[in-house]
Amino acid sequence: MEELKHRVAACQSRWNVASTVQVNVYTSCVGQHYAILVTKGVWYKVRLFVEKEYSNCPSVPLHETLVNGERNRIEQDDLTENEHLTLNGVKERIENFHNFFKKPDFKAARKIMDQSGYFDPYFIREVPKDYASNPDRYLKRGDIIATPFVKFAVHTAIYLGNGQVSHLSGHGGGKAAGVAREEKLREWLLPSTPTEQVNFYTSSVGQHYAILVTKGVWYKVRLFVENEYTFVPVPKFYDENILTLSAHLTWNGVQEQIELLKKFFNEPNFDKSRQILQYPRPFFIRDVPEDYASNPDRYLKRGDIIATPFVKVAVHTAIYLGNGQVSHVSGHGGGKAAGVARIGRLLGDFTTKGTEYIWIVFLPLRIRTGEEIAKKAEELAADKFRDGDYNILLRNCQHFVFLCATGVEFAII
Known part of the structure; x- marks a missing residue:
């Protein structure tokens, strides 16, 4: 119980967690301790936590299923997180959780896990x-x-x-x-599986990638892409840098999969990238070292999507243009109503002190080159994109950066 309370308290203290409305700890009918945390920022959030029973066994972050290669995410402090506009929605969500814990069943458990981006209703511990x-x-x-x-x-x-x-x-x-x-049976990925072929390629936007084919009981096709950000570690759930994995019974199936991947890299588009990726979101977030302010170009490249915490419940995003300059949708001190695409400074406009967290929002499947992204961001700033059309939920800074990077408007959170 103490471990559970400690994890909830740690979540409450995080930069991006809004003010607490209520937090309660309960025990299910099968003796499982759980907690429900409700916070209120722009909207309500309901987070479900369960007690960790295996504190002396480290998490195994990558698990691939036999059929389609989907993966469990790394375990997070909160098991699920749901957003609601009204307090009535919050109450309904809490009641649904209570009903499950009073009468647990496997289908309901899978639904709860699936809604939170977990592909399988379990984790694996070593x-x-x-x-x-x-x-x-x-x-x-x-x-x-x-x-x-x-x-x-x-x-x-x-x-x-x-x-x-x-x-x-x-x-x-x-x-x-x-x-x-x-x-x-569940597949256990081992490096000793015999290699059938491995080839290296370059996409039409200059991204290097590799396709590895192995043969055990069936064929497997693995896609790798080059790590562009070597100064920060690959996220744990990204594990051995395999981006996708698929299993095939026949060589024809292998060839079809390879052809599908090569076709994407020849003509990248955002919708196809989301179909290929086996992750809940089409991006990863990387930490930028804390000394970025002294020399931003040491860590950031022209055309990078960058993000920083904003009022504890969201993130502000921009396109890095190089030499300490950014393009972003911002009011530059004039409030949300003045939100428009404009050129600004990384230190002073995007961040205030240069001590704030900054992240790179990394698209593992590139749609455009960094130069194309930067030029699009500069073009939209020159046109005063979003002038009079800004909307905090539907047309904000996050939609802007994805429009520059992919041609499609998309929100990170």
Whole structure:
């Protein structure tokens, strides 16, 4: 319970979490502790937290399913986050959560997880390597456990305590002695899978990418793109830099997938990029080192999308033009009504003191070159884009930067 309360309090203190309206801690009918935090900024937000039961086992951030290569995101402090315009919407959401925890069922659990961007209704934790000396130190009776099986799958069981498990197994008698084994399999990505082919390419907008084909029980096609921001680590859920993964039974399926990917890179467009990506959002956010103010060009490139915290509940975005200049939709001190595309300074207009957080909003599948993005941002600023047409929800600074970068208006949050 204390771990849960600590995590909720940590969330409340974050820069981008608005004022707390209410926070309560409960216990479900199966003994699971959970908390609901309600905050109010421009709108209400309802966050659900559950107690972490495996604090001594680190999270395994990347898990790929057998069929389509989708991934679980890295676990966050809050399990779900929902936005509501009215207090009635907040109350309905809380009541829905309470109803689930009073009468839990798997379909409802999947719906709650899916609404929050989790592709599977579970997480995977790594058990420390010394588990054999005392399994009960890490495992509880009733835990689902898994282990690699013949290099391309996992075998699963229920832990019963005291070193005992219950599982579907032939116990040395082969597959014929087991039951429904294949329905329980999940792919376990291993680098030892034989390579069929690997090729490197450059897209029409200058982005370097690679396609790797491997063959185990079936073929797999993996897409990699070059990391443009080597000064910051790749996000954990991005793991080994594989951008997408798909499985195919036939070589024809492999060739079709490769052709589809190459066609996109020859003629990139935003809608296609969203179909190819196997992530909830078509971008990643990278931290810019704290000393950016002394020499912005050390970390930022012309055409980068950048973002900074804004009034604790949102982010302000801009296109970096180089030499400390940005193009953004802003009132420059004149309030929201004066919001218009304009050229400004990174230090002074985009940020106030140069000590604020700055992030790069990284599009892993580039639609335009950095120079094309910057020129579009300069062109729209010259035309006073959004003059008299600004809307804080529908036509704001976030829509502007994505219009410059992709040709499509899109909001980050």
